[in-house]
Amino acid sequence: MISYFCENSIMKKIFFFLFATLFMNAQKTETIKLSQSVKSKKINYKNFTVIDQRENKEIGSVMYHKDQVNIAFENNAVKDFQDWFYSDNPVKGNDELVLLIENIKVSEDKQEKFSIGKLEVRASTFLKKEDGYHLLYRKDTVATVSSRVTPYLAQSLAKKISLTFSELLKGSYNAKPWEITISQEELQNYETILKDTLEIYKADHLKEGVYKDYYSFFTHHPEHGFIIETNSKGIVTKAVNGEEKMPIRNFYAFVYNGVPYKVIPVGYTEIFRDELGLFIEVKKEELFPESNSSFMMVGGGIAGLIGSVVANVAIVAIDAKAAKKRKAMAGTEVSLDPLTGHYILPENFGKSK
Template sequence: MLDGSHRIFCESRLIFTTKKLLLQESLHMKKTLFFLLFSVVLLGQKIETIDLSKSIKDGKNSIKSFTVIDQRAEQEVGMVMSHQDEVKIRFENEAGKDIKDWFYKYNTVRGNNDMVLLLEKLNISEDKKEKYSIGRLELKASTFIKKEDGYHFMDRKDTIVTVSSRTTPYIGQNLARKTTLILTDLFKESYKATPWEISIAEIDLPNYTAVLKEKLSILKADELKDGVYKDYYSFFTHNPEPGFILQTNDKGIVTKAVKGEEKKAIRNFYAFVHNGMAFKNIPVGYTEIFKNENGVFIEVTKSDLFPEASASGVTIGAAAGGLVGGIIGAVIDVSLSNKKKSTLGPKVYLDPFTGNYILPEDFDKTK
């Protein structure tokens, strides 16, 4: 028979043990409930990984080292909806590592150049309408060659791509694939590009656009040099092709550039300056280039840059569709070599880093 104190001790121990068991059971139930809820969340969210498996081999084997500088303020790529599920678009690990691994996977032979990719913007979002939605990809990235005197610009992608759920049921997958394609194009175009002679310091890389613009002669020149400019870089650095003289027809229309026995149609050049006035070649002829505090621009309509058909009958009228505020280049071989009609349109700026057109909003609605 237990004495009073011993009985009290046993009862207290029993109560303590019971409470402990109840507490453990409660914690177990909470954990079970948490994992059940977490599983439900996972079922409602999917992952779309940006597949960096396309070949980006440099046929010239010119690159010795490759570096990625990711200066995005937000590391998340974005999210869209697919039916009732959230689809998160992401890299397998993180952008800098994955892009760097991608490059070295296809470029095992080393060259002499140190290449740098500056990832400035990569964002995927969705604009939900009443019965459909628009997926939007914004991507901006640039490449440089690093030398002893600094960083030399090579090429850039600065683009906006939109897709509609009406025509593309898997928006997340589509935009992830387009991300890969745009980056692939950037690599392949960079391999062929000639680095700018102008260099900038590493500290200026985050603000390279403004720094390099300040160094472009065409934006500062009070008087322009007559002659032909073979590409956008020679135009913006104000270096016409040496020895060429412009030739006009009996109506005063510039038709050719002549250098001794060599004659080239004016449409073969990016731009030209005649009697101190600059002109840009476009599919329907050429048009005057203007300048203001924001840069250089032409005043054209959609039909000027993207006519319904070229001389060969190829339809290109839809080329600008969906690229609101984006950048697009037009290279169309037409037999026309006349000054375009005087009908003006909205300002279309020329991108000094690619030579392409920076289309204003609603440009596709101009005629």
């Protein structure tokens, strides 16, 4: 009897050992290699702080054949990002750079014959001063990789994580700090707090003029002294300040006759507002025109305008085929991110339904 129980116990141990071995073999890890240079050539920092406010520190996993591959940092996000930054930037200067990590998530969408790996990243940088934290730069992005392009989804997604944070840090070095101050206690809710301070959402009447960048537009500060000019067809072409003349394409946005417009690669389009914020109605071909696009710049003016009857008339005057093509394509609402000025593209943007 004793022999039976001993043998049974040994068999259980062997079983659990084999099960654990198989489980460990089926799970592999792709380490995020932070290898790109993040050297700051303009500003020296006395300190680099990383705040990881993710509730779940695990990033996620994808499959490689029958193996589950977890994507993870070598140590943890705080240590790895600090080691990476300090390897390229010696400690000196007066400024303190802060990286706030809000989300790093990997998932996999399995199709019948392939898979799509999805990466979501949301993180921001701040300049810490005596009066608090000043927003510098932000990444709120989604990237996908198809197994039809590369079977190594985990490796590709890990590289995208490294590249995304490299772009975030490099963009921070050249960014102008926001004047609005955030306290350390408010960092968890900084997005809502900053949006609530923006004048563009509060103003009943918008200030006429041109806005050089997203920050001046959302804080409602047009360029001083500039007057908007149009051509003989009523199309806005440039802004003039005395002897200084600048094409309208050099600005982020402008307000003309009380109507706000967003400058886009093929011209400009009206900006609308609802309870969620600001948005434009646009087609993929207008935000991301191909080199052989029918829309073109003509004589400093804009050929591919959208959002009004005047715009379509302008297109017809230059290229009737372009106007007909545009009319046949439905526009899509694309939001404007007030903290970056970037487009917030809806899922499946530009794809036919």
